Amino acid sequence: MYKQQVIRRIFLCCLLGLLYPFSLLAQQAVDVTAKADTNSIRIGEQIKLQLTAKLTPAQFKDANFKILFPVLPDSLDHFEVVARTSLDTLVNQDQHILHQTFTLTSFDSGHWEIPPMRFEVFAGANTNPDSAFTLPVGIDVNTVAVDTTKAFKPIKAVQSVPWNIWDYWLYIAIGITIVLIAIGIWWYLRTRPKKEKVINIPTVSPYEIAAQELKALKEEKLWQQGDIKQYYTRLTDILRTYFEHQFSIAALEQTSEELLQNIKPVTKLNQQRDKLRSLLAIADLAKFAKLQPTAEEHEECMRKAEEILEWTKPKAGAPAEEAGAEGEKQQA
Incomplete structure (x- = not known):
């Protein structure tokens, strides 16, 4: 009887020792995603690429836990970064969601993939960072469809915009103001009372x-x-x-x-x-x-x-x- 209890305790300890690393990994695992607002654009159009990292409340409150978002260069393969937002945090039920949005464009026609994005995860103060990767995002960049069966149309002449007085109201107002000021100065100089010349008559001859x-x-x-x-x-x-x-x-x-x-x-x-x-x-x-x-x-x-x-x-x-x-x- 005593021998069976010892064997049972040894078995439970081994089982817990095997399951503990997996529990730590589950605590440290971070769900990261890369998602585009569309998978098909025409040349020169823009894409909104959103990078997201979902943290558990324990991870978010842990002072030693830290996650670094990938730093995108201004130019990727077949894509150009037009703009980028700052990192923002959103609380959704039991999750804390960190997200950042990038605006991309492309001038190369074809099917291209935005490469996987690497996130660095620090689980402790003195631990080496782990890496979390997103899946690649496929984008179709299409050219403008041209019907080659139709004849080329002539180049249209330059069209002049019709003149509108309200387009120049500021200049007209400034001109009228200057004219009124000039007239006022002229009228003042013309009508102001002239000072009589003072003649000093000597009191002693x-x-x-x-x-x-x-x-x-x-x-x-x-x-x-x-x-x-x-x-x-x-x-x-x-x-x-x-x-x-x-x-x-x-x-x-x-x-x-x-x-x-x-x-x-x-x-x-x-x-x-x-x-x-x-x-x-x-x-x-x-x-x-x-x-x-x-x-x-x-x-x-x-x-x-x-x-x-x-x-x-x-x-x-x-x-x-x-x-x-x-x-x-x-x-x-």
Whole structure:
């Protein structure tokens, strides 16, 4: 009795040892398929090839279990890969389905087979991968049927598309917008109020400025301090500046002789010509010849300058430009 029990246990252990690898293989087996949406196309038409791998829930949840889909090159025998989708997962009852779709085309007529696709299956972290293959997929690539019994038809002429204004609505809208903007800018520039030119009327007349400067020169007492050249330079510059502003004579850029010639058309100035000549002569000698005039000559030059200024003083209420206009009129 005891011997029969031992033999029975040994038999059961051997049976389990034989069945265990098959149970592991069944757990690791993956159902892979390759399926095309059609098995017949014409040259240049496209095929949808879908690769699918079905996993059990245990395989899907196993962190060490992994399956790698085949990587298709851009070109297979007689087929070209046009597009490919990313790997997607679909749960169907007790199965997890991984699938990927490839778009293929062919330009070779005949019966061709898409070769078997190889999937690599990793059952554990440190195990070598197993391979799972799909069955080949046969595709018939047909040419376009041509009836050779009929005569060739002539080539059709190029047909023109009828003109439609709505095909150019965007360009027309842009053109109208540009024209309206241009018209608006032109109208604005034409009708905008013009800015009046501001005329700055001097609040102090050239006569008043010259009179103030002569008075300041007298109070500085330059010749009394021995600065003869500076005294006569200031004195003649005051008169020349007054002539330039009051009578529009470029007196500052002219020599004494040129100035005496150019004041002739101005009646008021010409009447004081002798006094001006005498003053300029003494001033030139003092500035350039280092002449030392007497005190009486200093006083006399200042007095003559004041007399010339008073004699040519404009009338009350008359603008400063009238005297200059008089000189220009006499020159004409």
